[in-house]
Amino acid sequence: xxxxxxxxxxxxxxxxxxxxxxxxHYIDVLGHFDLGxxxxxxxxxxxxxxxxxxxxxxxxxxxxxxxxxxQSAIDSTVQQFLNPDVGASATQTAVALxxxxxxxxxxxxxxxxxxVLNGNGVAGSAGNAxxxxxxxxxxxxxxxxxxxxxAPNWNYFRSKVYYDPSRAANGKASGRQIAKxxxxxxxxxxxxxxxxLCNGALECLVVGSTFHGQLAPVVIPxxxxxxxxxxxxxxxLTQSTLAGLKKRMPFxxxxxxxxxxxxxxxxxxxxxxxxxxxxxxxxxxxxxxxxGSQEYWGIQETKWTGAPxxxxxxxxxxxxxxxxxxxxxxxHLHMVVLRSGGASYWVVNTLLDSLSNETMLAIARGLRPMxx
Numbered sequence: 001x002x003x004x005x006x007x008x009x010x011x012x013x014x015x016x017x018x019x020x021x022x023x024x025h026y027i028d029v030l031g032h033f034d035l036g037x038x039x040x041x042x043x044x045x046x047x048x049x050x051x052x053x054x055x056x057x058x059x060x061x062x063x064x065x066x067x068x069x070x071q072s073a074i075d076s077t078v079q080q081f082l083n084p085d086v087g088a089s090a091t092q093t094a095v096a097l098x099x100x101x102x103x104x105x106x107x108x109x110x111x112x113x114x115x116v117l118n119g120n121g122v123a124g125s126a127g128n129a130x131x132x133x134x135x136x137x138x139x140x141x142x143x144x145x146x147x148x149x150x151a152p153n154w155n156y157f158r159s160k161v162y163y164d165p166s167r168a169a170n171g172k173a174s175g176r177q178i179a180k181x182x183x184x185x186x187x188x189x190x191x192x193x194x195x196x197l198c199n200g201a202l203e204c205l206v207v208g209s210t211f212h213g214q215l216a217p218v219v220i221p222x223x224x225x226x227x228x229x230x231x232x233x234x235x236x237l238t239q240s241t242l243a244g245l246k247k248r249m250p251f252x253x254x255x256x257x258x259x260x261x262x263x264x265x266x267x268x269x270x271x272x273x274x275x276x277x278x279x280x281x282x283x284x285x286x287x288x289x290x291x292g293s294q295e296y297w298g299i300q301e302t303k304w305t306g307a308p309x310x311x312x313x314x315x316x317x318x319x320x321x322x323x324x325x326x327x328x329x330x331x332h333l334h335m336v337v338l339r340s341g342g343a344s345y346w347v348v349n350t351l352l353d354s355l356s357n358e359t360m361l362a363i364a365r366g367l368r369p370m371x372x
Contacts, residue, residue: 109137119156156208162190184210229362258366262292280304
């Protein structure tokens with residue numbers, strides 16, 4: 001959706017942007033749109049961060065013509081959908097590379113003072129948020145001198161969590177935790193016009209139109225466990241095939257020295273395991289592998305480094321002096337892209353992301369430049 005909005009921005013396409021946001025996020029907005037609301041929708045869609053792609057899979061599915069799943073599996077999948085772990089890619093990468101996870105210190109809720117203000121004009125919004133956060137253990141502080149818990153205006157679209165800038169060390173981290181509970185909230189330093197109203201609280205929450213009276217449930221993501229990569233060293237599997245192509249390519253090919261343990265080039269039913277074609281106007285080589293469980297994954301090598309799909313990376317890592325862009329689907333590593341010598345080399349997981357994160361990284365790290 002983010003890429004669609006970026007391509008669509010313009011004075012004549014604002015209604016299309018609103019329709020795009022409404023369709024993807026199931027927002028039902030009644031009444032008349034003013035320019036401020038339209039601008040809020042456009043800014044929201046335009047500034048969506050890259051790399052946060054999630055695919056929730058329903059497990060324990062049985063049946064053939066009619067499928068069914070256990071209620072516990074359905075409930076678990078729904079909770080994952082409603083509460084995605086946006087930090088999963090960094091955590092999973094650290095574990096897969098054998099790096100130590102560093103836990104950040106955060107103040108417990110009982111040590112965080114918080115004032116809640118109404119920024120959307122809906123009666124009871126601030127009161128509901130105050131009560132809910134109080135139940136989570138936060139120390140709620142009322143506005144000074146008996147003032148009403150209203151923000152300076154009611155034009156807040158997304159909720160805002162402001163922290164006292166003089167206590168930013170603890171305020172930023174605590175603000176992010178509150179933003180996760182509220183949902184659709186931005187974190188920033190407290191503006192001067194709110195200092196007095198927020199009565200010395202460390203955090204000042206202004207609930208916007210995206211707050212609907214309930215906090216998100218606290219979901220503690222499971223700590224990932226590192227497993228050995230399921231690979232075998234087999235440079236000969238593709239060496240002769242790629243050797244016959246390297247003179248035709250305007251860039252240096254990379255030889256896969258490691259592949260998934262049960263995989264071989266897919267030659268079934270007359271399929272070509274290696275394809276040469278143009279991608280984005282650039283010559284490209286595609287290797288297709290089939291696993292022992294009849295799933296397919298691939299390696300793509302191309303001079304085209306500006307493919308649109310490459311703009312949504314989750315994070316970038318440097319390992320052994322080489323740069324790898326990582327593309328996660330939730331906690332599963334879907335694609336690893338090595339950038340070298342003005343070309344890009346993609347290791348693409350199966351449709352169901354069946355290759356483990358460790359396996360994907362091991363395959364990518366096993367790519368070796370071939371002689372020209």
